[in-house]
Amino acid sequence: MTHPAIICVAITGSVPTKADNPAVPTSVSEQIESTHAAFEAGASIMHAHVRNEDETPSSDPDRFARLKEGVETHCPGMIIQFSTGGRSGAGTERGGMLPLRPDMASLSVGSNNFPTRVYENPPDLVKWLASEMITYDIKPEIEAFDLSHIFRAAAMFEAGEIKNTPYVQFVMGVKNAMPVDRAVFDFYRATVKRLLGDDAPWCAAGIGANQIVLNEWAAAEGGHLRTGLEDNVRWDKHTLAPSNAALVTRAAEICAKHNRPVATPAQARTILGLRAAA
Ligand SMILES: [Zn+2]
Numbered sequence: 001m002t003h004p005a006i007i008c009v010a011i012t013g014s015v016p017t018k019a020d021n022p023a024v025p026t027s028v029s030e031q032i033e034s035t036h037a038a039f040e041a042g043a044s045i046m047h048a049h050v051r052n053e054d055e056t057p058s059s060d061p062d063r064f065a066r067l068k069e070g071v072e073t074h075c076p077g078m079i080i081q082f083s084t085g086g087r088s089g090a091g092t093e094r095g096g097m098l099p100l101r102p103d104m105a106s107l108s109v110g111s112n113n114f115p116t117r118v119y120e121n122p123p124d125l126v127k128w129l130a131s132e133m134i135t136y137d138i139k140p141e142i143e144a145f146d147l148s149h150i151f152r153a154a155a156m157f158e159a160g161e162i163k164n165t166p167y168v169q170f171v172m173g174v175k176n177a178m179p180v181d182r183a184v185f186d187f188y189r190a191t192v193k194r195l196l197g198d199d200a201p202w203c204a205a206g207i208g209a210n211q212i213v214l215n216e217w218a219a220a221e222g223g224h225l226r227t228g229l230e231d232n233v234r235w236d237k238h239t240l241a242p243s244n245a246a247l248v249t250r251a252a253e254i255c256a257k258h259n260r261p262v263a264t265p266a267q268a269r270t271i272l273g274l275r276a277a278a
Contacts, residue, residue, distance in 0.1 A: 004263035006224040008045035009038040013230025014057035014087040021233035026051040032070035037245035039075040042252040044268040064097035077265035077277040107140035109152040113176035154195040173207035219258040
């Protein structure tokens with residue numbers, strides 16, 4: 001396995017706060033700084049949510065705009081991916097930043113349970129978010145919390161609701177959703193191959209201590225990796241992760257172990273079929 005591996009850094013999320021780990025970047029300036037360090041460590045995609053001053057989740061397009069501008073200035077070529085996830089806003093608010101034309105945006109195509117609530121992604125909202133992504137030339141990253149979400153992505157592609165081959169991310173280890181299960185992971189991979197083609201790229205994210213497990217599995221099997229404080233604030237059982245950059249460095253070491261060079265932003269753009277950097 002020698003083809004380049006993309007490392008995505010999910011810098012903030014909508015759940016962890018500085019009380020969980022002081023390294024979680026929550027202001028826009030902290031987010032830019034943390035992204036820059038992660039970029040230097042090898043991340044070519046940054047996945048972002050934004051927060052209010054009191055660290056609660058926000059969907060304010062102005063904050064997204066400032067973040068995008070800072071990342072474009074300090075991390076040339078890096079792929080910017082905004083979250084349209086349901087913890088940061090309600091209804092069409094979730095896509096309020098899409099007119100900013102980030103390179104990518106996350107797209108959840110079905111509903112499931114989360115630790116304390118239902119993660120609601122009703123079909124009409126999913127369809128609207130997908131159509132906005134076509135309007136603004138944004139590549140969706142399909143968040144597969146369940147097997148049915150891979151089938152839904154394939155059906156949306158078939159129907160022209162997703163423009164290019166869907167890029168699917170397997171999310172495993174969210175409490176009350178799909179656990180980290182090797183047989184399911186292998187079936188997910190086989191399903192992506194069968195429905196979307198042998199060359200369809202895919203990635204995987206594990207929550208908490210499973211972050212490193214999914215990094216290992218993805219690196220070994222030709223997938224792409226996601227790391228960052230959004231999914232995991234700990235380094236190990238006893239220690240907090242020092243930074244997003246440290247987690248990216250660890251993911252890069254896992255790539256090296258599996259003979260996967262870390263993709264540059266330009267290589268990542270080619271693999272994902274994205275436009276060249278602005
Ligand atoms: Zn996220």
